Amino acid sequence: MSKLSIEGVGRVFPGVRGGKPVTALQPTTLAVAPNDFITVLGPSGCGKSTLLRIVAGLDHPTSGRVLLDGRAVTRPGPDRGMVFQSYTLFPWLTVAENIAFGLEEKRVARPEQARIVAEYVEKVGLRGFEHHYPKQLSGGMQQRTAIARALANDPEILLLDEPFGALDNQTRGLMQELLLGIWEREQKTVMFVTHDIEEAIFLASRVIVMSARPGRIKADIKVDLPHPRHYTVKTSPEFSALKARLTEEIRVEAVLAAAEH
Amino acid sequence: MRPLEPVSPWLRIVLGIAFFVVFVAAWSFATFGGFVSKTFLADPLTMVNDGWTLIAKFGFMTDIGMTIWRVVGGFVLAALVAVPLGILMGAYKPVEAFFEPFVSFARYLPASAFIPLLILWAGIGELQKLLVIFIGSVFQIVLMVAVAVGSTRRDLVEAAYTLGARDAGIVRRVMMPANAPEIAEILRLVLGWAWTYVIVAELIGSSSGIGHMIVDSQSLLATGQIIFGIIVIGLIGLVSDFLFKAVNRTLFPWKFA
Numbered sequence: 230m231s232k233l234s235i236e237g238v239g240r241v242f243p244g245v246r247g248g249k250p251v252t253a254l255q256p257t258t259l260a261v262a263p264n265d266f267i268t269v270l271g272p273s274g275c276g277k278s279t280l281l282r283i284v285a286g287l288d289h290p291t292s293g294r295v296l297l298d299g300r301a302v303t304r305p306g307p308d309r310g311m312v313f314q315s316y317t318l319f320p321w322l323t324v325a326e327n328i329a330f331g332l333e334e335k336r337v338a339r340p341e342q343a344r345i346v347a348e349y350v351e352k353v354g355l356r357g358f359e360h361h362y363p364k365q366l367s368g369g370m371q372q373r374t375a376i377a378r379a380l381a382n383d384p385e386i387l388l389l390d391e392p393f394g395a396l397d398n399q400t401r402g403l404m405q406e407l408l409l410g411i412w413e414r415e416q417k418t419v420m421f422v423t424h425d426i427e428e429a430i431f432l433a434s435r436v437i438v439m440s441a442r443p444g445r446i447k448a449d450i451k452v453d454l455p456h457p458r459h460y461t462v463k464t465s466p467e468f469s470a471l472k473a474r475l476t477e478e479i480r481v482e483a484v485l486a487a488a489e490h
Numbered sequence: 491m492r493p494l495e496p497v498s499p500w501l502r503i504v505l506g507i508a509f510f511v512v513f514v515a516a517w518s519f520a521t522f523g524g525f526v527s528k529t530f531l532a533d534p535l536t537m538v539n540d541g542w543t544l545i546a547k548f549g550f551m552t553d554i555g556m557t558i559w560r561v562v563g564g565f566v567l568a569a570l571v572a573v574p575l576g577i578l579m580g581a582y583k584p585v586e587a588f589f590e591p592f593v594s595f596a597r598y599l600p601a602s603a604f605i606p607l608l609i610l611w612a613g614i615g616e617l618q619k620l621l622v623i624f625i626g627s628v629f630q631i632v633l634m635v636a637v638a639v640g641s642t643r644r645d646l647v648e649a650a651y652t653l654g655a656r657d658a659g660i661v662r663r664v665m666m667p668a669n670a671p672e673i674a675e676i677l678r679l680v681l682g683w684a685w686t687y688v689i690v691a692e693l694i695g696s697s698s699g700i701g702h703m704i705v706d707s708q709s710l711l712a713t714g715q716i717i718f719g720i721i722v723i724g725l726i727g728l729v730s731d732f733l734f735k736a737v738n739r740t741l742f743p744w745k746f747a
Contacts, residue, residue, distance in 0.1 A: 287648050287652070305651035306651075307652070309652060311648075311649070311652035313648070313649060315645050317646055317648075317649040319646060319649075319650075319667070319668070320744055321667045321668065321670070321744045321745075322667075330655075330663075331654050334653060334654040334663075362743070364744065375649075378653065379653075382654065
């Protein structure tokens with residue numbers, strides 16, 4: 230049975246000031262297997278973030294439904310952890326308090342909270358920064374904390390919306406390795422939205438390519454690169470072949486999207 | 491001097507004091523130089539002398555105490571009502587739709603114009619003074635807090651939802667702490683306005699307080715006392731501002747870290 234099933238989910242935004250309604254996402258069907266790492270790749274405006282927000286329960290589909298473990302998603306909940314592109318750590322809480330936010334909401338006992346927080350601080354390599362405020366951290370450290378905060382809640386699925394989009398190239402590469410390392414050890418179902426082709430291939434066991442305006446799934450490509458993946462895989466012939474193929478798929482879409490403006 | 495170039499802390503203090511010196515020098519020049527009649531404007535020395543007499547012989551410290559108690563009392567009452575209401579209005583749009591038009595209207599009602607009415611209702615006792623401050627402050631605080639809370643970053647609210655927070659948790663664990671520094675700032679600002687209301691309230695139908703002393707001095711042409719009273723208000727304002735800022739810094743280290 231699939232962990233997450235997206236059944237004919239579409240989203241139409243009503244027209245602004247008498248304008249025509251905008252179809253952000255055409256009815257889309259997608260099934261995600263347990264412990265799979267899928268990346269959703271597409272140019273901006275292809276509805277990939279809309280799709281992720283609907284899975285998170287932060288937006289409502291105009292058609293279709295989302296099932297997680299067979300239960301319909303109607304609102305956001307701790308079973309779907311989310312990491313956003315913008316820095317969304319709570320600025321008034323320290324790193325440790327941020328990571329404990331969901332645990333506190335679940336009324337987990339304090340000693341247990343401390344144990345879990347310490348575990349995830351260690352996993353994302355932030356030991357020594359537990360009592361720092363977000364303002365005192367670099368962008369990469371903030372996103373590592375955000376990942377730890379989402380994972381500490383032990384969600385059924387981890388949703389990431391271009392989480393490394395605002396980071397510089399070197400930091401982004403390190404963050405990808407960190408996230409992939411955690412996934413390889415922990416086995417979690419992950420849905421990761423990005424417009425970066427290399428990132429999509431490196432992380433995923435399956436890449437969903439989306440087309441723009443209106444957004445729909447264009448291709449569903451399996452990535453058979455072996456695990457554990459080392460960053461050097463990015464220079465292998467298999468990786469290059471996949472990259473060439475995806476670049477072509479995305480390019481056609483980007484050209485179409487650009488022509489519309 | 492270039493735009494936005496910072497000054498050193500030392501120079502900042504020196505420059506800040508320098509203007510006070512310039513101000514007093516200009517005042518001394520006008521009065522000691524005989525350019526302004528003593529009847530209309532007392533010189534700085536007379537002012538200090540009059541002030542000392544006020545404190546030593548006429549129990550002016552009691553007046554100062556009364557005025558502070560009125561400002562703080564009326565202001566705390568207003569804050570107790572206005573801050574929770576403002577938070578509710580900022581968080582829940584139907585509550586805002588219900589109160590906002592009336593509060594926006596009431597905000598423009600001049601608190602001082604209520605004084606005659608309040609004297610009829612509450613007499614010339616302390617209650618009337620507190621009510622003037624209350625009316626002058628409460629609507630301002632409500633609106634400003636509502637705007638602050640209403641503009642809480644949406645992505646922080648969404649992040650809290652995905653971490654399992656429910657609606658009450660969003661208000662308590664996101665909207666309130668996120669805006670606490672801004673609410674403190676609003677209170678600091680409105681407290682400054684409350685000082686103008688209290689003096690107006692004391693000018694009419696009062697037998698104590700700084701405002702009362704100022705009206706009394708007017709009939710005696712004691713401009714030194716009037717100026718002393720005004721300067722005392724300024725100094726108290728400066729001190730309370732300083733205290734507010736210091737407290738904010740310790741309460742919200744994340745903002746200043």
